[in-house]
Amino acid sequence: MVYFAVVLLVGVAARRRVSSSLDFLLSGRSLPAWITGLAFISANLGAVEIIRMSANGAEYGMPTMHYYWIGAVPAMLFLGVVMMPFYYGSKVRSVPEFMRRRFGPGAHLVNAISFALAQVLIAGINLFLLATVVNGLLGWPLWVALLLAAAIVLSYVTLGGLSAAIYNEVLQLFVIVAALLPLTLIRLHRVGGVNGLIDRVRTVVGDGAEQLNSWPGNELAGFSSSVLSVVGILFGPGFVLSFGYWTTNFVEVQRAMATRSMTAARSLIGSRNVGEK
Numbered sequence: 001m002v003y004f005a006v007v008l009l010v011g012v013a014a015r016r017r018v019s020s021s022l023d024f025l026l027s028g029r030s031l032p033a034w035i036t037g038l039a040f041i042s043a044n045l046g047a048v049e050i051i052r053m054s055a056n057g058a059e060y061g062m063p064t065m066h067y068y069w070i071g072a073v074p075a076m077l078f079l080g081v082v083m084m085p086f087y088y089g090s091k092v093r094s095v096p097e098f099m100r101r102r103f104g105p106g107a108h109l110v111n112a113i114s115f116a117l118a119q120v121l122i123a124g125i126n127l128f129l130l131a132t133v134v135n136g137l138l139g140w141p142l143w144v145a146l147l148l149a150a151a152i153v154l155s156y157v158t159l160g161g162l163s164a165a166i167y168n169e170v171l172q173l174f175v176i177v178a179a180l181l182p183l184t185l186i187r188l189h190r191v192g193g194v195n196g197l198i199d200r201v202r203t204v205v206g207d208g209a210e211q212l213n214s215w216p217g218n219e220l221a222g223f224s225s226s227v228l229s230v231v232g233i234l235f236g237p238g239f240v241l242s243f244g245y246w247t248t249n250f251v252e253v254q255r256a257m258a259t260r261s262m263t264a265a266r267s268l269i270g271s272r273n274v275g276e277k
Contacts, residue, residue, distance in 0.1 A: 003175070004152055010167050014160025024161035025093040027258040031166065039166040040255045042173035044072075047129035048122070050176070061201065061211030063220040063233075071237035075246035079256075083247050087257055095253050115250055162258055 018024050056064040092098040096115065100108030131145035138145075156164045191197050201211050210219055216226035221236070223229040246252055 004148075006171070007152060007168050008156055010171070011156025011159035011164040014156075014164035014167065017163060018161050021093060023163075026254070027161070027163040027166065029258060031163070031258045033259050035166060035170060036255045036259050038173055039169040040252065042169035042176075043251050043255060045173060045176055047126045047133070050180070051129050051133075060217070060220045061205075062214040063210070063217035065214055066217060066220065066233050067237055070233055071242040072246065074238065075242035078243065079247045079253070083253075084256060087253060093257075095248050095250055111248065115248075119250075162254060166255060166258065 017028070020028075022028055053064060053067070056067075086102075087095070087098055090098055090101060092101060096108050096112040099111045127146050127149055128142075130149050131140075131142045134140050134145035134149070135142050140148075156168060160167075188194065188197065191200055198212060205211050210217075216229040217233055218224060218226060218229045221229040221232040223232060
């Protein structure tokens with residue numbers, strides 16, 4: 001309850017700085033890059049990533065990493081180097097607004113509806129997973145935990161806009177790391193370190209060829225052919241899903257657009273040696 005109270009206080013404190021739509025949607029483009037950078041990371045370290053990706057790792061092993069080094073890094077670099085000059089330079093407040101200016105109301109409507117639908121579905125999954133964790137830790141009924149979490153998030157976002165969301169995400173990042181890092185180190189110690197973990201995997205799945213090697217990732221891709229598996233990973237998560245998600249998703253782009261300058265917006269995503277536009 002103390003954590004929930006702190007989260008709400010952050011929203012109340014951020015409310016004092018909201019006086020326009022630019023303040024609400026982009027924090028007045030006044031946040032330092034290190035804050036938005038941490039929020040950028042935290043936005044992709046939620047219940048889905050922690051619980052589901054952990055389950056994927058247990059099921060598929062090392063091929064799960066393709067969701068990040070193939071399905072995230074290239075698209076993030078493309079966003080920082082190519083797309084951010086358009087977004088930031090146009091002075092828009094959101095990706096759908098950029099779509100309307102660049103491609104007209106039709107593209108704006110399609111992007112806004114598809115994003116809203118996707119976020120409703122993702123939010124439902126996140127809230128369910130959070131409620132499941134609270135139920136396991138505190139014994140609260142799922143519907144109580146779900147409604148409480150939804151009410152708290154809605155409250156601080158409504159009060160403080162993007163600033164409240166970003167500062168709470170930074171707070172949550174430290175909470176997540178503080179909880180998961182000791183847990184990871186303790187569990188690794190109990191199985192005998194990294195070598196002990198590898199031995200455990202080999203004991204369970206034989207030689208561990210699929211679990212301990214990222215390529216070709218046949219089980220992850222669902223193909224028996226190694227060639228089709230590699231092609232599927234490169235063009236599925238690596239192109240279709242990643243570029244559609246990272247370059248047009250409100251949640252990620254909005255944090256980069258909240259920085260003080262174009263240089264900061266691009267650098268927090270990972271680009272180098274770029275000047276301000």
